[in-house]
Amino acid sequence: MRDHYSTAAACSLMGSIARVERPKRDAIAWYDRLSPWYDRFITRLDRRPRNRGIDLVNVRPGEQVLEVGAGTGRALVSFADDVGPSGHVVGLDVSKGMCTVAQKTAVDANVADRVSIVRGDAERLPLETDAFDALFASFTLELFDTPALSNVLGEWRRVLRGGGRIGVVALSKREAGLLTRAYERVHNLLPRYVDCRPIFVRELLEASGFTVRELETMPLWGLTAEVVVAQPA
Numbered sequence: 001m002r003d004h005y006s007t008a009a010a011c012s013l014m015g016s017i018a019r020v021e022r023p024k025r026d027a028i029a030w031y032d033r034l035s036p037w038y039d040r041f042i043t044r045l046d047r048r049p050r051n052r053g054i055d056l057v058n059v060r061p062g063e064q065v066l067e068v069g070a071g072t073g074r075a076l077v078s079f080a081d082d083v084g085p086s087g088h089v090v091g092l093d094v095s096k097g098m099c100t101v102a103q104k105t106a107v108d109a110n111v112a113d114r115v116s117i118v119r120g121d122a123e124r125l126p127l128e129t130d131a132f133d134a135l136f137a138s139f140t141l142e143l144f145d146t147p148a149l150s151n152v153l154g155e156w157r158r159v160l161r162g163g164g165r166i167g168v169v170a171l172s173k174r175e176a177g178l179l180t181r182a183y184e185r186v187h188n189l190l191p192r193y194v195d196c197r198p199i200f201v202r203e204l205l206e207a208s209g210f211t212v213r214e215l216e217t218m219p220l221w222g223l224t225a226e227v228v229v230a231q232p233a
Contacts, residue, residue, distance in 0.1 A: 017173065018184050018197040020145040024121075026192050027143065028095055035097030039072050049169050049218045049225035050138040054078050056214050056229045057167030062086040063133040066159060068122045069093060069140030073102030073115075079136070080111035090132075092118045092125070123152050130161045138169040142199045149199075153208035157232050165231050166210065172217060172226035173198040179222035201226040209233050 034042075054075055059065050059082040067075055070091030079089045091106075093099050099119045106115040120126040122140065135156055144152050156166060173180065180198055187197045202212050210230035218225045 017146050017199050018187055020143065020191060020195060020197065021188075022191040022195055024094075027195060030192065030195070031093075031095035032097035035072065035095060035101050038098070038101070039074070043072060043074060046139055046169075046220065046225070049220060049227055050075060052216065052218060053136065053138055053167045053169035053227045053229075056216070056227060057134055057136050057165060058229075059083060059087075059134055064131060064161075065089045066127065066132045066135045067091045068125075068135060068137040068156065069143070070102050070117070071098050073105035073117075075136060075138060076102060076106060076115050077109040077111055080106070080109070080114045083114060085114065088114050088116065090116045090118055090127070092120050092122065092127075094119065094121055123148055123155060125155045125159055127159050129158050131159050133161055133164050134167065135160055135164070136167045139171070139196060141168055141201070141204070142170045142196045149204055150208055153204065153210070157209055160232055163231070165213070165229055166205070167227075167229045168201055168205065169225060169227050170201050171196050171198040171220070172224045173200055174202075174217055174226055175224050177222075177224075180224065183223060198223070201228045205230045 059079050061084040063083050065079045070076055070093045073091055076089055076091045091102050096119055099117050103117045106112040184197055187194045202215055205212060209232060211233045212228055212230045214229040216227045
């Protein structure tokens with residue numbers, strides 16, 4: 001366990017996070033265009049921290065699991081194997097193109113019977129309250145503009161059952177070095193294309209009513225990825 005960060009301290013740190021100056025419609029269009037090629041060029045780059053997050057969230061047989069920002073569905077297959085025939089997995093993405101690819105991924109892996117693909121906005125989840133035992137989001141939280149982050153996490157907390165857990169993998173400002181600062185400058189110059197930016201994951205979760213249970217940092221091509229598992233406080 002790490003020390004708890006107050007809301008005031010978290011808000012102070014949030015002020016140092018770069019904004020996401022990109023309309024949501026542009027993001028949707030970008031990921032629609034990218035979806036046929038995403039696995040070839042992007043998925044393999046962030047595989048290690050994503051897989052570590054999957055391990056730490058520790059999905060069990062019979063559970064109901066939600067992945068927010070499911071993309072092409074690679075993690076959905078792993079979760080579907082974990083929950084077994086008595087569980088179910090929902091993959092949510094705002095991009096129609098990504099949803100189409102994720103559905104094909106589930107079919108090809110023979111797990112479509114325990115996977116549902118939902119197109120929707122993570123800021124306003126089209127899902128029932130207290131519906132899931134676990135929620136997972138990999139390189140998704142940092143796509144939202146800073147003022148929206150607390151609302152996003154509030155929605156994610158809403159759909160978790162009592163005793164549920166959330167696993168978040170994201171680019172981190174923790175241990176930020178020269179390459180992280182250079183990356184942030186590129187993000188500021190090209191926000192429509194370099195849309196992820198480093199955030200303080202633990203502090204965000206704690207300020208949004210979660211208690212952090214696990215936290216690891218991992219190198220990612222000169223940047224830092226933060227892998228966090230937390231529960232509603």
